[in-house]
Amino acid sequence: xxxxxQVTGSSNATRQRVLSYLGRVNYSLAGKYLVTGTVRADGxxxxxxxxxxxxxxxxxVAWRLSDEPFLRRLIPAVSELKLRLSAGSTGSNAxxxxxxxxxxxxxAPYAIGPTAFFNGATLSRITNPNLRWxxxxxxxxxxxxxxxGNQLTVTADAYDKTTKDLLYxxxxxxxLGFASYVTNIGRVRNRGLELAVDTRSASRGLEVRLGGxxxxxxxxxLDLGGDRQFFLTGSNTSLPRWENDVIVQVGQPLGNFxxxxxxxxxxxxxxxxxxxxxxxxxxxxxxRDVNGDRKIDSNDQTILGNAQPRYLFGLTGSVTYxxxxxxxxxxxxLDFQVVNVSRAGMETPGGSSNMLTSVLGYxxxxxxxxxxxxxxxxxxxxxxxxxxxxxxxxxLQNVTVQWDVPERLGARVGVRRLRLYLSGQNLLTAxxxxxxxxxxxxxxxxDLTLGWDDSNYxxxxxxxxxxxxxx
Amino acid sequence: MILRTLSLxxxxxxxxxxxxxxxxxxxxxxxxxxxxxxxxxxxxALGGIDDWYTGGQSQAYFHRGWPMITEVPxxxxxxxxxxxxxxxxxxxxxxxxxxxxxxxxxxxxxxINQANVxxxxxxxxxxxxxSVRDRYLGAVKFHRAxxxxxxVRVWGSVPLMMRPTAEFATATQITxxxxxxxYDSIARDLxxxxxxxxxxxxxxxxxxxxxxTRGAATAMLADVYLNMSxxxxxxxxxxxxxxxxxxxxxxxxxxxxxxFADLWLIxxxxxxxHIYSIQFGGLKRNLFTSQSRPSGIGVxxxxxxxxxxxxxxxxxxxxxxxxxxxxxTQVTVGTTTYRYDTLPGxxxxxxxxxxxxxxxxxxxxxxxxxIANNNxxxxxxWPIYRYxxxxxxxxxxxxxxxxxxxxxxxxINQxxxxxxxxxxAGLSQDQFRDSVHRERSWELAFxxxxxxxxxxxxxxxxxxxxxxxxxxxLQPFMVFLxxxxxxxxxxxxxxxxxxx
Numbered sequence: 001x002x003x004x005x006q007v008t009g010s011s012n013a014t015r016q017r018v019l020s021y022l023g024r025v026n027y028s029l030a031g032k033y034l035v036t037g038t039v040r041a042d043g044x045x046x047x048x049x050x051x052x053x054x055x056x057x058x059x060x061v062a063w064r065l066s067d068e069p070f071l072r073r074l075i076p077a078v079s080e081l082k083l084r085l086s087a088g089s090t091g092s093n094a095x096x097x098x099x100x101x102x103x104x105x106x107x108a109p110y111a112i113g114p115t116a117f118f119n120g121a122t123l124s125r126i127t128n129p130n131l132r133w134x135x136x137x138x139x140x141x142x143x144x145x146x147x148x149g150n151q152l153t154v155t156a157d158a159y160d161k162t163t164k165d166l167l168y169x170x171x172x173x174x175x176l177g178f179a180s181y182v183t184n185i186g187r188v189r190n191r192g193l194e195l196a197v198d199t200r201s202a203s204r205g206l207e208v209r210l211g212g213x214x215x216x217x218x219x220x221x222l223d224l225g226g227d228r229q230f231f232l233t234g235s236n237t238s239l240p241r242w243e244n245d246v247i248v249q250v251g252q253p254l255g256n257f258x259x260x261x262x263x264x265x266x267x268x269x270x271x272x273x274x275x276x277x278x279x280x281x282x283x284x285x286x287x288r289d290v291n292g293d294r295k296i297d298s299n300d301q302t303i304l305g306n307a308q309p310r311y312l313f314g315l316t317g318s319v320t321y322x323x324x325x326x327x328x329x330x331x332x333x334l335d336f337q338v339v340n341v342s343r344a345g346m347e348t349p350g351g352s353s354n355m356l357t358s359v360l361g362y363x364x365x366x367x368x369x370x371x372x373x374x375x376x377x378x379x380x381x382x383x384x385x386x387x388x389x390x391x392x393x394x395x396l397q398n399v400t401v402q403w404d405v406p407e408r409l410g411a412r413v414g415v416r417r418l419r420l421y422l423s424g425q426n427l428l429t430a431x432x433x434x435x436x437x438x439x440x441x442x443x444x445x446x447d448l449t450l451g452w453d454d455s456n457y458x459x460x461x462x463x464x465x466x467x468x469x470x471x
Numbered sequence: 472m473i474l475r476t477l478s479l480x481x482x483x484x485x486x487x488x489x490x491x492x493x494x495x496x497x498x499x500x501x502x503x504x505x506x507x508x509x510x511x512x513x514x515x516a517l518g519g520i521d522d523w524y525t526g527g528q529s530q531a532y533f534h535r536g537w538p539m540i541t542e543v544p545x546x547x548x549x550x551x552x553x554x555x556x557x558x559x560x561x562x563x564x565x566x567x568x569x570x571x572x573x574x575x576x577x578x579x580x581x582x583i584n585q586a587n588v589x590x591x592x593x594x595x596x597x598x599x600x601x602s603v604r605d606r607y608l609g610a611v612k613f614h615r616a617x618x619x620x621x622x623v624r625v626w627g628s629v630p631l632m633m634r635p636t637a638e639f640a641t642a643t644q645i646t647x648x649x650x651x652x653x654y655d656s657i658a659r660d661l662x663x664x665x666x667x668x669x670x671x672x673x674x675x676x677x678x679x680x681x682x683x684t685r686g687a688a689t690a691m692l693a694d695v696y697l698n699m700s701x702x703x704x705x706x707x708x709x710x711x712x713x714x715x716x717x718x719x720x721x722x723x724x725x726x727x728x729x730x731f732a733d734l735w736l737i738x739x740x741x742x743x744x745h746i747y748s749i750q751f752g753g754l755k756r757n758l759f760t761s762q763s764r765p766s767g768i769g770v771x772x773x774x775x776x777x778x779x780x781x782x783x784x785x786x787x788x789x790x791x792x793x794x795x796x797x798x799x800t801q802v803t804v805g806t807t808t809y810r811y812d813t814l815p816g817x818x819x820x821x822x823x824x825x826x827x828x829x830x831x832x833x834x835x836x837x838x839x840x841x842i843a844n845n846n847x848x849x850x851x852x853w854p855i856y857r858y859x860x861x862x863x864x865x866x867x868x869x870x871x872x873x874x875x876x877x878x879x880x881x882x883i884n885q886x887x888x889x890x891x892x893x894x895x896a897g898l899s900q901d902q903f904r905d906s907v908h909r910e911r912s913w914e915l916a917f918x919x920x921x922x923x924x925x926x927x928x929x930x931x932x933x934x935x936x937x938x939x940x941x942x943x944x945l946q947p948f949m950v951f952l953x954x955x956x957x958x959x960x961x962x963x964x965x966x967x968x969x970x971x
Contacts, residue, residue: 011499017492017493019493043493049494052493101495101502103497103502104500104503104506104516106500106515108526109522109753110519110755111521111750111753112518112675113675113677113680113681114741114752116752116753117518118754120515120518120519120526121506121512121519122522123584124500126637170639172639172642172961173643173645173957173962173965174573174576174958175580176584176636176639176642177581177583177584177635177636178584181639231957231961242568243568243955244956279559279944297567297971298568298956298960376553376824381556381570382568
């Protein structure tokens, strides 16, 4: 079905170039002491004329303790032990082309009297002579430990990563004629720990592997180029239309939701009238006067949650016996929030589009609900904690069973090798999140805009039955 | 170490040779170094300003935002819904985050910045003849004035932007200018534009083809002087307002369309009465028609966002030839006739919340079947100035400056004659004033004039506090809408309007 009565084509040409030089030195002493040094110079066409080049050095040292005779003598159970230290910087040029150049774009339709034209010119950028590489400096310390002939292995890493000159489309007041511009702003630090443990045991043809990993990352905004904070706003063409619903603030992690605290529903006209909240009506959303000045305004907005999980974990297990094997992967994320925009659009009692059945509990004088507005009263037009939900989940990510068919059976049907398998992805999710999938992200996957669910397709559940055949 | 030193040396040697490799040479856009350069460039740069009014910028302001913040909150229009951002405008329960505020604000200042870029550029375009440069300079000054005028009438004191944005780092410390200073600047821009612009463009067959003209700039100047003489600015420019309106009349470029109903047909747009209209057509069909049309009337259905009121309709005399055109009370589509007052479910509105049936806008309703084929849009233009408005502006200003002179009667009676109403005679200055006010409300209904008229007449609160929807949240300070919250958050020096 083609609803458009006119279809126009358009064309666009962009070119980006990258030029890199790389030097590396490896040095190994008796196989026990390892040193690596790298220096690279990267040039990208995307940056301003005088900022196209940047140099990124890095160095790493490692000490294979398990090759030291004294350690073997002292602790014979250790089959492998390696200590690692590294420091280095890398660059990012992940922005669209031409962002340092002012631009007039041609192609806006306009009309002069009865004649339509399609080549109106509009301003889309001004020059940014300071646009340059985003640089990340990372320090990492790690241990690789193997015990009992590597039947038990442990890998642990700690890192501290600071990114400066972040490339970001910074919002500017509309009164300047633009909405945002791509620039380098501030510094963000990420610190984290990663721990992985794997075990392997085999006896009489039965091999069992069990493993687990856990990681945690803490981000913190260190500097925003002099600003204390900035806000993001939902896309103009789709929900959420809420203004300033994400806050990036010095001293805070990335991914903070920003809005009003929801205190349920106004139960009387008197309560609504006394609230100091513009548009307050009985049966409508009640917002909290966070700063206690007896009126509800933007100063009552506060941080409502964070999209970055505080803990990520995974568990793996596999059993192999003879020609059969079974493997299971469970993973999860704990302690983070999701904004359920989908629900926000479907909880207006009496609305003319599809609504959730929860609206049937709408507020009336005889049904003084504190969770659902009254008939024809839509939710407050802005982000409130009403839509912020716990996203923590545990998911059975993968289960695979496979069987290698014996050659003699395969030979009967003319194949040399035959493997049959049954595999399921994303089979079960345990979560208190009320919509389909707490892992979706409607506003892109940047650290700033994770955690928005606006009727996205959830992750799919897949069951695969397969055969792999070799002739 | 030696290796490392070597590679650094190699890098250093090569960098110099490769500078050109990383230079960006745009293929798909122009830069201010090379654009605009020719007359053809100027044409598309001027056309691009319209993008803020009608085009790709989301919900451009003459599709939706402008009637949303100037017509819906007036006493002549009511939003259909009782719960959304339109209702918030209608009932004065909006807050500073209301989406229609920042949409219109953004589009106004986007257009102003593009005008400023061109105002700075055009005088240096030595490849283009002086007469062409004059025309385009006049046109972009008109656009800068038009948008400041819209902003100052909606918000009062706003930033006065007279230079193109050159950098962002310090530009977020812009503050608002006093209202009187903004009006002075608008008047200067329009006086310049009126001098620089022709009565019609050389390649145009009508005075109004959507490009600014001397008539458009002069008509707007009359309007600006009326506003400066009103309750908000409280200066006395009545004589200048009358002179500007008279200059438009004396240009003899415009006449009233004899039959009021013909004025509103799509086939008659840019006719002899139109002085300046926002152009819709081609790929840019308007949404505003659809928003004031009932749904549920077959192929002529719109999206039923707002309608007028029976109380306003009752102020029209039955002999007023404008009444039937202004209000939509009955529609025949094929063999079915729908009426606005047939219960249950008045046409369009299946869940009426008002005791009396509500008439829809008739002015923008041209039942020619085209709306169904065009995704709910039509090619009708949005009228900014037409000759009847200029006659009434003249009558009002002349009466204030010199009393009800024969010229003042002549102007208002032309408009009344077209409406088949008896001529006025023998009125006191006060009676004449009341008559002009009433005449404007009838003649210019739904054309985003009413709310600004009430403000400058000083009757904003008195009239709207009698409006059953507006009075829900109305307070006297709401004569100015709140500055969009996003702007204050990004530029705290702006501050909020009193009361919000």
